[in-house]
Amino acid sequence: MRIFKLAAATCAIVASLAAGMRTASAVDLTMYYPVAVGGPVTKIIDDMVQRFEKQNPDIKVTAVYAGNYTDTMTKAMTAMKGGQPPQLSVLLSTDVFTLLDENAIVPMDDLVPDKSWFGSFYPAFMANGKVDGKTWSIPFQRSTIVLYWNKDAFKEAGLDPEKAPANWNEMAGMAAKLVKKDAAGNVTRWGVEIPSTGYAYWMLQALAIENGQKMMNDAGNEVYLTATKTVEALDYWVGLSRKDAVMPTGSIDWATLRTDFVEGKTAMMWHTTGNLTAVKDSAKFNFGVALLPAKERRGSPTGGGSFYIFKSASPDQQKAAVKFIQWMTAPEQAAEWSIKTGYVAVSPAAYKTPAMEEYAKGFPAAVVARDQLDHAVPELSVHENGRIYKFVGDAVQAAVTGTQKPQEALAAAQQQADRVLKAYK
């Protein structure tokens, strides 16, 4: 009997709590966001959210740090299927097809009062978010891959410290001079490192673009992994470690590569510009940032995360979410975000703000990734993105670890990708 009373009391408390929440006047928003770079990113976000709330007391935003991009997407999807989705989230700009297939998001077109707002962003960043003539995401923490180089190491190796490699051959040649060995013949500094965990597909796409090869079609149901030029791209990458011996063999970890560079274990690295401020704050040497070297052309895929609004949010919440997104991507905040992390500010107007102009004057590296937008192409984005990324990542890892030849590894990945994408044709 007592147990029934207890249960009844619990029910009553829960019900009154739920009712209390509903009557609160503020609109509550939950936002998931991923962190893929170094530095105090969660603190920066919390601080921005707080300032937004102060200016908009009728909106309450709970920002939930949810791991890296894959983890965040996993959590958002799982929460949605569990009936508790966030109202908005920062997810990879390339997750758009998967989110559409899951029927998870709403287009921004119907929510914004003035669509000319879309025109204020860099078109390269809007490209991934446009499907079927609608805009599904607003760019936020966007990036391109850049080449970081250690000027002190260049000087020590007798290279011009102000000149980064402009093409593939130059990079391999310079890297060879930059390799340093100790008396026993063990390498103490590598020439260059390209990360092969986490976002290996992204790095491979950069190399493929430079070699003049597209990785996917616009409909997002085909990938071109076995194209001769894609194979050549992976051949070059693998050759850096297995032929030229300027890069460590085995897979190179995305997260620890920044430490490798900052500790002087490698003289050059390919990494997201989102890491720029973290590198700047911890490097004890002079370093530079350059466009990725060219083969047939310059190029990098765009990368990083955009804001999505979930379908299950109430109209009030969707409106509030748009307000929040507009605030976060306004020129002042975009400039602040770019300065504090290194991500590319998402609109040209952000670069015209006094704060950004001042910063770029003292630190020209801050605008390299933006300048690279002229050469950038949309990041690999297809249906079943998570699976395809895994296949490509596995192929890259099989090749860099010497388990398979690039040609074989990519052929296996292409076969698996074809099988999965068949359903979307």
Added chain:
Amino acid sequence: MAEAASIDVPGDGVRSRAWLNAVNAWLLLLPAALFLGAFTHYPVLATIRSSLFVVRRNGGEVFAGLDNYGSMTEDPIFWKAFVNNVWFALGTVPTSIALALLMAIWVNRNIRGRGLLRLAFFTPTVLPMIAVANIWLFFYTPDYGLLDQLRSLAGLPGWNWLGDPRSVMGCLIVMVIWKEAGFFMIFYLAALQQLPPDLNEAAAMEGAGRFYIFRRITFPLLMPATLFIAINAVINSFKLVDHLVIMTKGGPNNASTLLLYYIYEVAFTFQDHAYAATLTVVLVAILSSLALLKFGYLDRRIHYQ
């Protein structure tokens, strides 16, 4: 008792008492049975059902028979994870059991600092797997990790421990042995303290050596503990995947993927619930056949005191 009584004296009062007894027993079992049903048996049945369907993106389910199992046999990542898991079990189970026995015998003797030693052996067990993975991640980091710093003292080049498919599995096995052995030691220690000392004394009076006593008396008497530990160790080798999330994400090129981690990826990263259910059925089949092996065969061959 009540049943026996009801056969001897089929009086009405006794029969109704027997009936009441049965009701009472079922009522006592009910809470446990409900939980077991809701959280173990129903999910297993639901999983088997899901594995026979294909979920369309719009949410509709289509009966697919054994199609999911068919594509599983053609999935190279599944086979890789399966083979990896077998190696992982072979690598971790015998060694951690042997080590646990050795440690238990050592700390069972009357030596100075015995409590401290027991604590030291048991510490890895207390740590959460995520913390352990982070500690070992530091050991294995190429160039400036602990292991490579030791190697450089010896003039050897750095080794990419977790980034090389040849070494990654070995690295994980060593870490898991370190984590598990202390836990198993506790069971051996408890078993050792249950052993009657007169057997040892009698054997010693007959002139048996210490190793002979261990081989012919101690070890056979520990068999129930060994069996219990072995079953747990094998099950753990299929259940333990937390460290993969921190250390390798199954890479490079699936060289360290284990079955349960692959199930997690398929279910939540790829959101392919039907296929995840298929893989889960395989895992449940493996684990239940291990349990059957224990209860149906091994139990009968072991001497319980």
